[in-house]
Every structure is written in structure tokens, then in C-alpha cells.
Amino acid sequence: MTEPQDTHTEDSTEKSQPATKYLQFKRRKFIWLVIATIILTALITVFATISISNFMSGLTSEQRKDVAKIEQAYKTIDNEYYKDVKSKELSDAAINGMVKQLDDPYSEYMTKQQTKAFNEDVSGDFVGIGAEMQKKNDQIQITSPMKDSPAEKAGIQPKDIVTKVNGKSVKGKPLDAIVKQVRGKKGSEVTLTIKRNGEEQDISIKRNTIHVKSVEYEKHGNSGVFKINKFQDSTAGELKSAIIKARKQGIDNIVLDLRNNPGGLLNEAVKMANIFIDKNKTVVQLEKGEHKEQVKTPNDSLKEAKDMNVAILVNGGSASASEVFAGAMKAHDKAKIYGSKTFGKGIVQTTHELDDGSILKYTDMKWLTPDDKYIHGKGIKPDVKIDTPEYQSLNVIPNNKTYVEGDETSHVKTIKIGLKALGYSINNESKTYDNELTEAIKKFQKDQKLTVNGNFDKETNNKFTEMLVNKANEKDTVLDELLDKLK
Missing domain, CATH: 3.90.226.10 (2-enoyl-CoA Hydratase; Chain A, domain 1)
Known part of the structure; x- marks a missing residue:
């Protein structure tokens, strides 16, 4: 009885060995299969993420290379430049550079802070001089001064070229930076150097709330x-x-x-x-x-x-x-x-608002x-x-120079045309500062309670300009002529 039992036990042991090996093989295969699945899933996920990201970016492969180049330059300067740099200023400069490359006076990049001024323009309330400006042919040009604005009262006219703000050249500066210089605190003054008909003149303007x-x-x-x-x-x-x-x-x-x-x-x-x-x-x-x-x-x-x-x-x-x-x-x-x-x-x-609140206008x-x-x-x-009327399109006369009898310049002709429009006796419109003009200026100075010396000085110039602007506002000859035609 025992022997058969021993024989049976021996036979059972021999049969179980291949099964154990088979189970161990299946376990190893399963583990490798799981690992392979994880790796494959990870690869698929990575490639899918990259593909979706590329698709969502809307960029071609060539454009992505260009963007990667910009990113590489940004990282290099940010990490390795010998001085500390502000990363935001780098990104702003990069965007400004792209906009400048468009060579379009109407396209610009505005930071979040500059966007405030842009929104003020749309709503109609801001502190400044009240003159629209644009960048054209690398020049800052006045589009138009607003009615009754400090700019209009100072004699600013459409198509004047702004060359300096407070004595500093605007050449090469973006329009938004120049607008920021022109705007400021209510009651403060800004001096624009403007070029009109090839001649430059300084005009000081007091900032005010513009509605x-x-x-x-x-x-x-x-x-x-x-x-x-x-x-x-x-x-x-x-x-x-x-x-x-x-x-x-x-x-x-x-x-x-x-x-x-x-x-x-x-x-x-x-x-x-x-x-x-x-x-x-x-x-x-x-x-x-x-x-x-x-x-x-x-x-x-x-x-x-x-x-x-x-x-x-x-x-x-x-x-x-x-x-x-x-x-x-x-x-x-x-x-x-x-x-x-x-x-x-x-x-x-049109405008496109970026994630940080800045705006790209293009x-x-x-x-x-x-x-x-x-x-x-x-x-x-x-x-x-x-x-x-001719007097409404006269050049502003620089107020940093005094004109006296004997001078010969186009500004003298401007003075004569202006004084004639204001009702003073002027019989010629030559460029020569003659005795007749001296006497007319003395009468003007006396009427306006200014120092009577016959010279066209800064004080006389400022009053002269103010009165011509007021005359243009008080008597609108163009509108009057139109209304006559409609009767």
C-alpha cells in the first residue's frame, strides 16, 4: 500500500514542475507586456500632446522653427547676459520689433498700462493736449487737433510734424511712447517742436482734461x-x-x-x-x-x-x-x-488682447x-x-525768437496776414519787417495791454496766436458760406 502511495507521490511531483515553470513564464511575459503598454501609452500621449499643441498653435512647421529660434534667443539673453535683464521688457521689445517690421504707421503694440490710454480715447475722456497723432513715413504727424482743446488754442494744425517733445527727439520712438510723453498731469506743460512747411517751431501747451x-x-x-x-x-x-x-x-x-x-x-x-x-x-x-x-x-x-x-x-x-x-x-x-x-x-x-492685458493693434x-x-x-x-480763410492755415511763429524792424523772413509775412485778419492796417504782405508793421504791432500791443515796443516778442506772439484761434472759433466763415448756399 505504501509503495503505490510513494509511487503516486513521485508521479505527482514530476507532473507539477512544468506547470510551475509555465506560470513563471506567463508572469514575466505579463510584466513585460504591462511595461511595454505603459511605455507605448506614454509615447502615444507625448506625440498626441505635441500634435494637438502644434495644431492648436495654428503654426506651420516652418513658423514653429522661427518661434523656437526667438525662444532660444530670449533664453540665452535672459540667462547669460552679463547684466540683469527684465524678461518682460525683452518680450515687449520682441513684439515691438515685429510690429516695427510691418512698416505700418497704424499698427502698434500697447502694454497693459498703455492700453488704459487707448481705452480712454475710445470712451472720450483723458488728460492731454487734445491732438490726434499718427506715425507716417517714420515721422509723427498731427492728424487733427480737437475743437477747443489746448492743442488747437496753441495753434497746432493738421499735418504738423512733431520732431521733439520737451526738447528730446522723437525719431525712432514708437507712437505709444511719444503719446505717453505728450500726456501727463493736468495743469503741467509740454513743449512740442513742430515742423510746418519745412520750418521748425516750439509750441508750449498746458495739459488739461479732454472730454x-x-x-x-x-x-x-x-x-x-x-x-x-x-x-x-x-x-x-x-x-x-x-x-x-x-x-x-x-x-x-x-x-x-x-x-x-x-x-x-x-x-x-x-x-x-x-x-x-x-x-x-x-x-x-x-x-x-x-x-x-x-x-x-x-x-x-x-x-x-x-x-x-x-x-x-x-x-x-x-x-x-x-x-x-x-x-x-x-x-x-x-x-x-x-x-x-x-x-x-x-x-x-483691429485689436487683439493678449493674455497679460496688453493689446496688439494692427x-x-x-x-x-x-x-x-x-x-x-x-x-x-x-x-x-x-x-x-488764409489766416486759419498760417504757420505758428516760433515764440523763442523776437522779430524786429529790418528782419526779412516768411514769419514776417505770417504776422502781416494775421494782423490784417485781426483788423489792423496792413497794406502789403511782403517778408520785410517794415515801419508800417512796427506801427501796427505797437497799436496791437497797446490794445492788448502789452509792453509797447513795436517788436514781435514772445508775449506779443502768444497773444497774437490766441486771438487768431479765437477768431477762427468765433466766426466760422466756411460754415457761414455753406449755410448761405443752403438757404
Whole structure:
């Protein structure tokens, strides 16, 4: 009995050995399989993440190489430059460099702090001098001074070139940095060196709170004059309300005064055109490459404006959205254009806010009038030309120099034209500072309670400029001529 039992036990042991080996083999295979699966999953995850990241970035492989190059340069300078550098300043400089490469005066990068000033412009309230500026051909140019602003009162004019701010050259500086220099604390002064007709002069301007009223309305007999200062938030709504008020007053003729209006929000120009232009009509055409989009009026026109005779008054300071509006009204035969040729800005800018609150403003397309006219660099010619009085377009005379009898310069001719406009006896407009001019200046100085010496000094110059600006504001000969034509 025992032997068979022993034999049975021996047989059982022999049969169990291969099974144990098989189990051990399966366990090792399973472990390797798990490891392989983990590695494979990790690789798939990495490649998927990279692929998704590349797809989401919207960049081509070539563009990703370029970005990697920028990142490599950034890291090298940040880590290895012998002096401490501020990484944020490096990134800001990199973006500014890219924008500068566009060679576009209307494209710019604004930091979070600078964005505040940009938003103030759109809302209509800021502290400064009240002059729109742009960078053109590497020069800082005044687009237009705002009505009753410190800039206008000081004699700043459209297309003046700013060469210095507080004696420091603006050459090579980005527009936003120059705007920051011009703006400052209320009541403080800033001195702009401006070039006009090839001659430079310093103009000191006291900063103040600038509130840009979007629409100002005045009744002149049976005509209503609507001064549109800028296309900002709710401009169209303000004009609509003013027109309804004018209609109740029995107004038949309306003048939309866009002189020295630098533009602003494109959508407000479209809304404003919709007051006069019927629903589903093209206001402006936006063009980018081969793609063209027609921006149409979304609503019915304002019933109160349907039978009104509309005149639009423009000049060299009427730009951008002003030209969009004027071009649409002219194309749809809704208005006649009066005045002088507009500025000529036929491109559109948009903004993109970056993660840190900074803004990239860039030109993304050009625009054409509904009848396919591209006005960039050309402007819109008026249907009826009304010349601006000569004294309103005079050069500002530098106030850092005293002019005396015997001097011969173009500034002397300017003095004569200005004094004649102010009612003083001047019989010639030569460049020579003659005795007649000396006597006229003495009378001017006496009338204005200044030191009477017959010399055109700083004190006399400042009063002279102030009075010419006031005269231009008090008696608007261009508007008066237009209103006469509408009678």
C-alpha cells in the first residue's frame, strides 16, 4: 500500500514542475507586456500632446522653427547676459520689433498700462493736449487737433510734424511712447517742436482734461449744424437723438460737420450711415487679399431724417471713419460734400488682447466706398469746394525768437496776414519787417495791454496766436458760406 502511495507521490511531483515553470513564464511575459503598454501609452500621449499643441498653435512647421529660434534667443539673453535683464521688457521689445517690421504707421503694440490710454480715447475722456497723432513715413504727424482743446488754442494744425517733445527727439520712438510723453498731469506743460512747411517751431501747451463730446448740435435758422468730433461709443445714438430734436424744431437742412474729425470706431460710422441709408445697403467694403466683405446697414433708416437735405462739411483733418461715412453718403446720393479734400486713410485696424492685458493693434484690411473707390492717400474731394480763410492755415511763429524792424523772413509775412485778419492796417504782405508793421504791432500791443515796443516778442506772439484761434472759433466763415448756399 505504501509503495503505490510513494509511487503516486513521485508521479505527482514530476507532473507539477512544468506547470510551475509555465506560470513563471506567463508572469514575466505579463510584466513585460504591462511595461511595454505603459511605455507605448506614454509615447502615444507625448506625440498626441505635441500634435494637438502644434495644431492648436495654428503654426506651420516652418513658423514653429522661427518661434523656437526667438525662444532660444530670449533664453540665452535672459540667462547669460552679463547684466540683469527684465524678461518682460525683452518680450515687449520682441513684439515691438515685429510690429516695427510691418512698416505700418497704424499698427502698434500697447502694454497693459498703455492700453488704459487707448481705452480712454475710445470712451472720450483723458488728460492731454487734445491732438490726434499718427506715425507716417517714420515721422509723427498731427492728424487733427480737437475743437477747443489746448492743442488747437496753441495753434497746432493738421499735418504738423512733431520732431521733439520737451526738447528730446522723437525719431525712432514708437507712437505709444511719444503719446505717453505728450500726456501727463493736468495743469503741467509740454513743449512740442513742430515742423510746418519745412520750418521748425516750439509750441508750449498746458495739459488739461479732454472730454470729447461726440455730437454737438446748434440751430441756424432752418438749418441744423451737427458737429461730429469723433466716432466713439454711442456717437450714432447721440446723433439720432439730436436729429429727432431738430426735426421737432422744424429743421429741414442739416449740416454734418466732420472737419478735423480723426475717425474712431468703424461700427459707429456704419450705424451713423444707417440713420440716412436704408436697410441692407452697403456702407463700406472691407478687402483682405482676394476676400471682400460688404458691410451693410442692419436696420431701417430713421424716419425723421428721410426728407432732410443733408450736407457734409470736411477738410484735411477729416480722416478714417469720417471718410467711410462721407464716402457712403456720397455713393448713395444721400448728401453733398462741401469744404476741402479729406485726409485719405483707407485702411482698417483691429485689436487683439493678449493674455497679460496688453493689446496688439494692427492693420488687417483696407476699405473701399460702396462704389469701389479706394481713397487711401488720395482723400475724398468735395462736390463743392469752400476755401479755408488764409489766416486759419498760417504757420505758428516760433515764440523763442523776437522779430524786429529790418528782419526779412516768411514769419514776417505770417504776422502781416494775421494782423490784417485781426483788423489792423496792413497794406502789403511782403517778408520785410517794415515801419508800417512796427506801427501796427505797437497799436496791437497797446490794445492788448502789452509792453509797447513795436517788436514781435514772445508775449506779443502768444497773444497774437490766441486771438487768431479765437477768431477762427468765433466766426466760422466756411460754415457761414455753406449755410448761405443752403438757404
